Amino acid sequence: MAATIAYLDYNATAPIREAAARAVVEAMEVGGNPSSVHASGRRARKIVEAARGQVATLVGAKPMEVIFTSGGTEANNLALNALPFRRLIVSAIEHDSILAAAAATDADFVAVPVDRDGVLDLAALEAALAGCEGPVLVSVMLANNETGVLQPVREAAGLAREHGALVHCDATQAVGRIAVDMVELGADMLTLSAHKLGGPQGVGALIVREGLDVQPRQHGGGQEFGRRAGTENVPGIAGFGAAAIIALDEVARAGKIAALRDGLERQIKRSVPAALIWGEAVPRLPNTCCIGLAGVPSETQVMALDLAGVAVSAGAACSSGKVRPSHVLRAMGASPDAAASSIRVSLGAASTAADTERFLTAWIGLYARANRHGSAHAPAARRA
């Protein structure tokens, strides 16, 4: 049954690629503990190191700069605690794993605002950097998970460097969708998650620039160059590596996905002039479309879409069931009502025109019903 649903929630998780799934299963069949010195251990070690090279290549890093983790959340937590930072400067639209991790440290924590389009305010970043006593970390995501809006990471990194601060970039949603080069970005640390780019769940990486010493969060057997103890998730890492190779190619084909998304947005605006597309005016990921339909709660929209066989989401998937207005849209100046009546449509490799049409039919139908009942209205109340 699930196969007949139009899956448009790639930013929550992307279906695992066949080659990645094959790599996972093969690694499971090989077995072995990569720390063991016998042949079985050495085979497992070889798999891990091959994947390390593949993941490094994806973001222009060196293999030894890759620390495998259990996912993006762990990588973000590792980055924010890499040194005993005195101040953590993050954008207000970061993922919960950055915001909560920053709040959990003893560091002085500054959330830098974004503008109405959801782009980091560089002047505010500079102000936050001024007069800081080190060590300081600036953490800015490359692409927002809810709106897809790209962030000026290079510029932020330039400012950070002028003030002697280190730079972390959560590139979880960006890799595999746009070209990502760690050196070009000027980031000292970069977070990746396998399952957002067609790899398996349960594995991610923190890429750490050579020469930067990261203090581990997890102590024990000294794996991952002493920066992350624990027996390596060999099958997961193998799948991550396989997905990374595909993701490199995928970026070249992003135009196809962008065309599908742009077509969808044109139709939305034509059919529902009251709809609002968040971050429309600025560079975004090619696959993400965050639409607001003021007056119709996100929950109502996603339920109606689910009944119509379309899987989308009301924002980030992580918030353990609690429904609350998106902090991302709120940071962009959305009123609580506008923020609570938006949904995210995110496309991926297997998305087709049939999927987006199915979405459109259902969503426009929903709008028509809501309009009849007078609940949908133009988003005049956009500013809080």
Add this chain to the structure above:
Amino acid sequence: MTSMHDTSRTPNIKVPIYLDYQATTPVDPRVLDAMMPFFTNQFGNPHSRSHKFGWDAEEAVEVARGQVAHIINADPKEVVFTSGATESNNLAIKGVARFYKDRRNHIVTVLTEHKCVLDSCRHLEQEGFKVTYLPVKQNGLVDLDLLRETVTDKTVLVSIMAVNNEIGVIQPLAEIGAICRAKGAFFHCDAAQGVGKIPIDVEAMKIDLMSISGHKIYAPKGIGALFVRRKPRVRLEPLFSGGGQERGFRSGTLAPALCVGIGTACAIAEKEMGADNERIRKLADRFYQGIMARTPEVFLNGDREQRIPGNLNLSFAYVEGESMLMGIKELAVSSGSACTSASLEPSYVLRALGVEEAMAHTSIRIGLGRFTTEAEVDYAVQTINERVGKLRELSPLWEMAQEGIDIKSIEWAAH
């Protein structure tokens, strides 16, 4: 793979023979089967609340949580999924210590614990906690009287493993649990080598936190669990923060495939533990007797009775450890724990038992498990007997020992 040995005597043997079940276990094909749908059409994020992909994934995770809970007699709500036992141990030890630091600041553990337990404790010492590292008796077991004297009303946590990863001895968990409960200290048990091998009941044993590993029980790597008791309630500071998954103890997207893997592995282990253990015990006895009958001066490390059947840690006197491992290359065994196997230091576990350095250097951990066959055991026994014999023929120490010279009395010339 080709062998240096003549395999004609045992035509059906495939080398290398895997005898390192304490390092990691192969994934049970039934576990892999249960995971497969999650690598194809059931790919959802279990935290997605708005569509069937998410709900299906969440349901699978919850079934798995129930299976893990069941094998240790816990409530499913008390099971927190992690990336493995190292994370579970770090989370339990640091999490509890940090949460209760204003009330109690003393931790008790044992010198033979897994490295990640000891390293977590050492890290806490740097944060100002007091840690007592208890010695063990010569058989590898904790001295309960000593434990009773050591745990005070300042002790927040006692961390003692269920089964030792190198020597397979089983600690007296119920007695330890009673001592901890009486003093109001939380009892954390690293059961990475215990769950699925011995019956564990967190109620009867008064265990407050327990670490479980997937890849030690025929599930894949990258998944583990931490049991965190709800009544009386145990609280802890998370290692990582984020979306607030796993009751806030452990943020991050869960991997349904991996959760299903460990859940299925627990369900299989619960059902088959008795039969598995009986079969493995017979194989281990055959192994041990096969060696003892042909090779003199071999010593079993750790208690003879209080041990899991799938572990034999043997010291071969008058043989150099590295040449021993090189000599039996077609057997995948280890000289200690996998995590420290790249180091040439003798095992700290054996040293804690009072095993002399020279003997600790010549010890081999043999791990038997669900897929070990009698033919493999016979082949391994024959290989070890032959190789030890050959190595001893070349050993001047052995020659001297045969002539009745006490090696320890020799004063070696400094050079």
